[in-house]
Amino acid sequence: MKKNPGKWLKNFILLMAALLAVTGILTAVVDPFFHYHAPLPGLSYELSQQRFQNDGITRHFSYNAVITGTSMTENFKTSEFDALFGTNSIKVPYPGATYREISDNLDAAFATHDDIAIVLRCLDYTQLVKDPDALRTDMGEYPEYLYDSNPFNDVQYLFNLDAMFEYTIPTLIRCLRGEPGGVTSFDDYSWTGEDTYSRDKVLPTLLSYQGMAKQENLTDKERQLVTDNITENVLNQALANPDTEFIIFFPPYSIAWWSDLAGEGTLKKQIQAEELAEELLLTAPNIRLYSFNLEDDIICDLDNYKDEGHYSPAVSSMLLQRIHDGKDEITKENVASYAKAQEEKFMNFDYAGFAGKESGDS
Amino acid sequence: MQFNSLYFILMFLPLVVAAHHLAGRSSKKAGDLLLLAASLFFYGTQNIWYLVFLAASIAVNYLLCRGIQAQRKRAGASDKKAGRGLFVLSLVCNIGFLGYFKYTNFLVENLNAIWKADIPLTSILLPVGISFYTFSEIAFAADVYRGQPWTEGISFWDCALYAAYFPKILQGPIALPRDLVPQIRDRNRKQQDPENAAIGLQMFVFGLAKKVLLADVFGQAADWGFQYLVLTTTGEMLLTMVSYTFQIYFDFSGYSDMAIGVSKLLGYELLPNFDSPYQAVSVTDFWRRWHISLTTFLREYVYFPLGGSRRGKARTYLNILLVFLVSGIWHGPNWTFVLWGVLHGLCQMAERAAGKTLLRIPTVLRRIGTFLIVSFLWLLFRSADLAEFQRVLWHLFLDRHFNFGADLLAIFRLPGIRSVLNVLPIGISDGAVNALSTVLYVGFAFVLCNAVPNTNRRTYRFGVGTLLVLAVIFYICLLSLTGVSTFVYNNF
Numbered sequence: 001m002k003k004n005p006g007k008w009l010k011n012f013i014l015l016m017a018a019l020l021a022v023t024g025i026l027t028a029v030v031d032p033f034f035h036y037h038a039p040l041p042g043l044s045y046e047l048s049q050q051r052f053q054n055d056g057i058t059r060h061f062s063y064n065a066v067i068t069g070t071s072m073t074e075n076f077k078t079s080e081f082d083a084l085f086g087t088n089s090i091k092v093p094y095p096g097a098t099y100r101e102i103s104d105n106l107d108a109a110f111a112t113h114d115d116i117a118i119v120l121r122c123l124d125y126t127q128l129v130k131d132p133d134a135l136r137t138d139m140g141e142y143p144e145y146l147y148d149s150n151p152f153n154d155v156q157y158l159f160n161l162d163a164m165f166e167y168t169i170p171t172l173i174r175c176l177r178g179e180p181g182g183v184t185s186f187d188d189y190s191w192t193g194e195d196t197y198s199r200d201k202v203l204p205t206l207l208s209y210q211g212m213a214k215q216e217n218l219t220d221k222e223r224q225l226v227t228d229n230i231t232e233n234v235l236n237q238a239l240a241n242p243d244t245e246f247i248i249f250f251p252p253y254s255i256a257w258w259s260d261l262a263g264e265g266t267l268k269k270q271i272q273a274e275e276l277a278e279e280l281l282l283t284a285p286n287i288r289l290y291s292f293n294l295e296d297d298i299i300c301d302l303d304n305y306k307d308e309g310h311y312s313p314a315v316s317s318m319l320l321q322r323i324h325d326g327k328d329e330i331t332k333e334n335v336a337s338y339a340k341a342q343e344e345k346f347m348n349f350d351y352a353g354f355a356g357k358e359s360g361d362s
Numbered sequence: 363m364q365f366n367s368l369y370f371i372l373m374f375l376p377l378v379v380a381a382h383h384l385a386g387r388s389s390k391k392a393g394d395l396l397l398l399a400a401s402l403f404f405y406g407t408q409n410i411w412y413l414v415f416l417a418a419s420i421a422v423n424y425l426l427c428r429g430i431q432a433q434r435k436r437a438g439a440s441d442k443k444a445g446r447g448l449f450v451l452s453l454v455c456n457i458g459f460l461g462y463f464k465y466t467n468f469l470v471e472n473l474n475a476i477w478k479a480d481i482p483l484t485s486i487l488l489p490v491g492i493s494f495y496t497f498s499e500i501a502f503a504a505d506v507y508r509g510q511p512w513t514e515g516i517s518f519w520d521c522a523l524y525a526a527y528f529p530k531i532l533q534g535p536i537a538l539p540r541d542l543v544p545q546i547r548d549r550n551r552k553q554q555d556p557e558n559a560a561i562g563l564q565m566f567v568f569g570l571a572k573k574v575l576l577a578d579v580f581g582q583a584a585d586w587g588f589q590y591l592v593l594t595t596t597g598e599m600l601l602t603m604v605s606y607t608f609q610i611y612f613d614f615s616g617y618s619d620m621a622i623g624v625s626k627l628l629g630y631e632l633l634p635n636f637d638s639p640y641q642a643v644s645v646t647d648f649w650r651r652w653h654i655s656l657t658t659f660l661r662e663y664v665y666f667p668l669g670g671s672r673r674g675k676a677r678t679y680l681n682i683l684l685v686f687l688v689s690g691i692w693h694g695p696n697w698t699f700v701l702w703g704v705l706h707g708l709c710q711m712a713e714r715a716a717g718k719t720l721l722r723i724p725t726v727l728r729r730i731g732t733f734l735i736v737s738f739l740w741l742l743f744r745s746a747d748l749a750e751f752q753r754v755l756w757h758l759f760l761d762r763h764f765n766f767g768a769d770l771l772a773i774f775r776l777p778g779i780r781s782v783l784n785v786l787p788i789g790i791s792d793g794a795v796n797a798l799s800t801v802l803y804v805g806f807a808f809v810l811c812n813a814v815p816n817t818n819r820r821t822y823r824f825g826v827g828t829l830l831v832l833a834v835i836f837y838i839c840l841l842s843l844t845g846v847s848t849f850v851y852n853n854f
Contacts, residue, residue: 006556008824009563015833020372023841049846140847155368161838162846 024158032167034060035146035157039183044174046167047184050191054092055147058105059112065089066109069122070097071191072251072309075316076120078186084324087118091186098127098134099233104147110241120247120323123234128273129222132232197312199302199358205256206302206355212347213265218272226273230280238284247323248281249290250274252298252315257308259351267346275339282332289330290323293342302358363407364532365620366573368843374404379627383554386629390549394523397628401528405491408532412489419459420525423499424518426452427506434509449507453500460496463488468695491532493692495525497659498536504663505539512543520546529621529628533614535635535655538662545630554629561822562626567836568817569619574839576807577613580605582773584744590767591753597764599757601800606744607737608807611640614653619817634818640736640811643728644720645709648736656692660685679714683707693743698751702743709735771796774803 031037032045034056039045047053058066065087067076078089094101102121109116127134145153157163175181218226238246261267274291281287292298304315322328330338363370378400386393406413430445430452437444467483474481502524506513523546530537545551587594587602594602618635625632635655642648649657665685671678683704690703713720720728741758745751776799783790783798790798815821 003824005560005824008829009556009560012560012563012829012833015829016836019833019837020840023837052846143846152369152373155372156844159368159372159841160844160846161841164841166846 020159023164026172027158027160027163027168030168030171031056032163032171033146033157035154036060038062039181042175042181043171044179044181045171045183047186047189050093050095050189052143052146054094054105055108057090058092058109061090063088063090063113064115065118065120066106066116067091067093067120067186068102068105069093069120069251070102070124070127071095072122072124072311073120073316074190074192075311075313076320077313077317080317080320081120084320085118089118089120089186091189093190095191096136096139098130098136099123099229100133101135103233103237106237110237110244116241116244118245118247120249121234122249122251123277124251125253125270125274128229128270128277129218129225130229131225132228192306192310195306195310197304197306199305201307202254202256202302202305203355203359205308206259206351207359209259209263209351209355211352212262215265215268215347218269218276222269222273223276226276227280230277235280235284235287238281238287242286244286246284246287247290248287249292249319249323251309252292252295252311252319253309254302254305254311255299255349255351255354256302256305258293258299258346258349259355260308262346262349262351268343271339271342271346274342275335278330278335278339282330282335288323290319290328291330291338292319292322292328294338294345295328300354363404365617365624366570366843368840371570371840374400375624375627382628386554390551394546395519397528398519398523398526401523401526401531404528405526405531408490409487411487412491415459415463415489415492416495416526419456419495419499420522422455423452423503423525424521426455427503427513427521430503430506431514445507449503452503456496456500456503460492462486463492465691465695494534494536495531497656497692498525498539501536501659501663502539502543510540512540512547516543516547527625527630529624529630530632533617533621534653535618535621535632536659537632537655538658541633542630551629558626558629560824562623564623564822564828564832565619565626565817566623567832567839569616569621569623570839571835572612572616572619574842575835576810577609577611577616579773579803580609580612580807583770584609586770586773588744588746588750591750591757593767594757594761595763595765595767596758596761597766598770599754599761601766601770601804603737603741603758604804607640607733607740608804608811610740610743611636611811612807615816622818636816637818638811638816640733641729642732642736643725644713644732645706645735646713648732649706649710656689660689664688679711682710682714686710696746697748698742698745701748702739705739705742766797766800768793768796771800774800776802 028036030040030043033049033052038060047057065081065085067073067078067081067089068091071093073091073093074095076091078091081087081089092105094105106119106121109119143156145156234246234248238244258267261270278289278291281289298304298311298315298318304311306312363374365371378397382393382396382400385396402413402417405416426448429448433445433448434441463486466486470481470483473479502513502521520543524537524539524543525531527537527542583605584602587598587605615636622632622634633655635653637651637654639648639651642651665681668681668684669677670681684707686703686707687700688703689706690700693699693703723731741754742751745754771793775796779799780792780795783795
């Protein structure tokens with residue numbers, strides 16, 4: 001039989017249209033990234049791709065508290081938080097994020113939920129002295145199509161190989177196997193997985209300490225960056241939502257991180273930046289502020305860490321308890337004395353002696 | 363908007379093909395005007411300023427060409443040099459236009475290096491595709507000056523469509539006026555040919571598969587090799603070289619296949635741009651098969667006007683060298699491109715000098731030798747600068763270790779291969795799985811380049827089997843255009 005190219009062409013187009021329609025409809029209905037709706041009852045969803053799923057979680061889940069920040073919040077357990085504070089919380093960490101990216105996500109939360117009682121947010125030291133509009137563009141291709149309201153670029157979600165075969169299809173298979181519906185617990189929504197925490201991972205940094213360098217002060221330009229960054233990305237949001245309690249903390253990086261700053265000459269500058277940020281934040285009546293750098297049981301116990309900054313789940317639980325108990329709170333009354341105490345501690349700390357002792361013990 | 367994007371494949375292309383088909387029913391001119399509007403829109407999505415520059419280039423070239431034609435008409439057929447002044451002016455404008463956007467900073471950097479000056483660099487927007495459409499304009503002006511019949515009385519709109527025609531504007535092929543202009547001007551040309559459209563669609567799918575499934579993977583390996591250059595072993599550098607060789611071929615020829623395929627869907631023919639270049643038996647033969655439209659342009663508009671091979675041996679060699687110097691410069695503002703072009707020119711001079719002696723070498727050895735020379739020179743092409751190429755040379759020839767890093771081999775890991783190998787009764791490590799995948803990937807690329815007819819020579823079929831296979835390939839390619847990427851960050 002003679003082949004008919006015209007008919008072949010039509011059949012090809014129809015077949016492709018059918019394949020794409022099935023793919024798009026399946027992805028839209030199952031919606032593994034919650035771009036269109038909350039999880040469907042009866043389907044078991046896996047939470048594992050933070051930048052792809054956080055926006056959907058923020059917009060479509062039901063909650064009255066948010067735990068957010070960088071990877072410093074990965075190990076927080078929402079079950080512990082809810083038990084302590086009587087909330088129903090979600091956790092939406094953005095590893096490596098700037099203050100702007102986290103602020104944008106919280107904007108989405110406030111735009112879609114008008115009963116958020118508490119926001120627990122960390123402010124990383126490494127993102128403090130930054131342009132307020134800075135965003136991380138060095139980590140990978142950002143799924144802008146999941147964060148905007150442009151329906152046309154949704155094709156990148158609906159016809160997405162990974163979304164279809166790594167998320168949509170497995171979700172349907174779990175349903176066909178009879179697995180109960182639901183969502184991965186936020187307690188387990190973390191990229192840290194089976195990481196181990198021990199001094200061996202942190203000691204090399206401490207042992208590389210070469211001595212206290214000449215310390216720089218915060219420049220006027222840097223003061224302005226801190227002011228703009230804190231004001232635009234943290235303070236204004238708190239002031240705009242006076243019925244929400246903002247619990248803000250500086251994550252307790254290890255003593256090894258501070259030894260790096262001491263050796264680079266930026267330690268004093270970092271403490272000045274933190275003090276400036278705290279003064280600004282304390283102008284909002286609904287912000288409660290915490291910093292744990294004077295707690296040697298945390299920052300000087302190197303077994304708490306898997307690198308210079310990331311602390312263990314046990315430390316995360318400890319921080320929640322301390323916040324609940326009102327310990328390590330920074331107030332208008334103690335902000336200056338706290339900064340002075342930090343400076344005295346870190347400027348006079350015997351990093352080399354401590355490193356020697358730790359390496360002898362390990 | 364690129365060919366390999368969901369916007370283009372699912373929105374722009376179907377709309378334009380359908381609208382062109384409908385408009386063409388009333389008249390070919392209506393269809394062509396719609397095609398021009400679509401082309402300008404397509405180009406404008408790159409950057410609105412690029413569109414402004416393109417429009418200016420089209421307008422200036424058209425005015426100058428009309429001026430040349432008017433002068434030739436006044437002077438009569440006997441005066442072959444009538445219009446020469448305006449033709450030279452058009453060359454100056456086009457080369458100056460290209461030179462300003464593409465080579466200003468290169469010139470400044472070299473002046474600073476030579477004279478130890480401190481002339482500041484400028485931040486100039488480089489319009490994408492400028493090298494391609496400027497050469498098209500130069501070819502057109504030359505044809506006008508030569509009084510070629512396809513240029514007589516051409517309208518502004520036909521001229522604009524020739525220059526802006528979207529299937530070829532970003533990365534070619536460089537459509538010569540004698541090939542495309544008569545098609546545009548033929549008002550009786552049948553635009554809708556189902557067989558040609560079906561072939562075009564198949565070519566588009568093959569081109570997309572080359573880009574998405576092959577070029578992008580080989581590209582990751584090539585990028586790895588250059589990113590970790592200081593650590594690469596000789597083995598890894600060899601794999602990097604082969605990877606870049608295949609990346610550039612599948613990427614560029616894949617794009618050309620898509621361009622030719624899209625053009626067929628619109629009822630126009632663009633000439634083949636690649637003809638199995640890695641089957642070449644000499645560097646000269648390679649250039650008959652690689653980027654054919656550029657080679658054709660250089661031959662007709664640079665080599666022949668310089669005298670070609672008609673002015674003695676020494677002048678022929680010089681002309682070959684000049685042509686490839688121009689080719690090198692055209693490829694980019696970097697001494698690596700210039701040296702690459704010159705070395706290709708020198709190879710061809712040597713082949714010409716050797717004459718028939720080379721034919722005594724068995725064909726298979728000539729093919730292997732040519733492949734190695736071309737691949738080696740691709741490393742120069744890929745290097746950021748001559749200093750980096752020096753480091754490449756060291757790692758390629760002097761390191762002399764042949765182990766391969768796990769990260770490099772992991773790039774080639776085939777989806778599902780672990781599941782297939784788990785059926786075997788022997789335990790296979792992850793490293794072995796990746797090594798096997800690499801061998802299969804590279805082996806497949808060699809077979810595709812050497813044993814399978816290319817998209818311009820293959821026989822196209824319209825059976826059920828072809829339908830299903832192509833649908834699966836197209837489906838995988840479309841869904842591969844976006845994925846869920848892992849966010850890698852090294853600083854918290």
